[in-house]
Amino acid sequence: MRWAVIVFPGSNADTEMYHAIKDVLDGDVSYVWHEETSLEGFDAVLLPGGFSYGDYLRSGAIAQFSPIMSEVVRFAEEGAPVLGVCNGFQILLEIGLLPGAMRRNQQLTFLCKHVELIVENNQTGFTSGYEAGEKITVPVAHGDGNYYCDDKTLGKLKENGQIVFTYAKNINGSIENIAGITNERGNVLGMMPHPERAVHTLLGSADGAKLFESMEREWRERDVIRT
Template sequence: MRFAVIVFPGSNCDADMYYAVQDQLQAEVTYVPHTATQLNDIDAVLIPGGFSYGDYLRTGAIARFAPIMPAIIDFANNGGLVLGVCNGFQILTEAGLLPGALHENKDLAFICKDVQLTVANPNTPFSNRFEKDEVITLPVAHGEGNYYCDAETLAQLEANHQIVFRYQDNPNGSVADIAGICNERGNVLGMMPHPERAVEAILGNTDGQRLLSSLLK
């Protein structure tokens, strides 16, 4: 399986994601710059965290128009696996691949800590190594992770089992404690917590490794 890590100006978790895939999953991985226009022989796209284009205008708003994005959108629409983490989640919502939007945290402060999540849907390509309602721990690091959608969209997310992860103790004000959602087809996941930062025992946590290795399964 071949992974692509997309690199935007301001990405700062691209190396973490690359390392997690190459050294922990022992899978083939390549960097793809924001200036590329094609995805060649790729099985899964990983959009890492950071501050793409300095988070000007809105988080992810400029990245949405990067040259690589039409290829990512086509890849996703054709069933390709796409994971967006933190800023990657924000980019996916701006690109229309996931519903809703990410707002400033409820306390208007940057949050950097471990949080506990409930696995709401283990039946996705990203969560199949977890059990339903299992509690896992992943780190968050964001200032605009407050997920919002209107009531109609939330009802659709619930009905279609698109909510994959929920916060146990909501740190940012996200509606319905949402920490991660997928599209209706299930091949695109956006989440604020960072699985790539929880892949080694030396870090005290390998829950993120199980999430990434779900893609291999």
């Protein structure tokens, strides 16, 4: 399995994402600069956290126009897995691969701490390694993590099981405590907490490792079916 970590000007969690794959899975992972135009040969795309383009205009607003993003859209539309974490989630919202929008944290302060999440849906290619309702500990680091959508969109998210992670305690004002959602097809996940920063007990938690292990297992099972 080949993993692509997309790097934008201002990305700051790309290194952690790279090493989460390299160290936890011993995976074949490469950085892909935002000016590239091809994802040929890759099996999964990871959009890391940070402050792409300095968060000018608003978080993720400029990054959506990077040359590589048309390839990311194509990749997602073909059913391949795409994970966006923190700023990566914001970019996925801006480009329309996920519904809704991100607002400033309700308390108007930057949050950087470990938080408890609830696995709301473990029937996805990102969460099959967790138990339904399992509580996990993953760090957050964001100022614009207050997820919002209208009532119609929220109803669809609930109906389709697209709400994958919620905060055990709402830390930023997100509607329905939402911390992570997928698209309807289930192959695109956006989440504000950082699983790549929770892959070893030395980091305070190893709960994030199961997410990447789930992705690899899903790919292997899908590859067996194709074969």
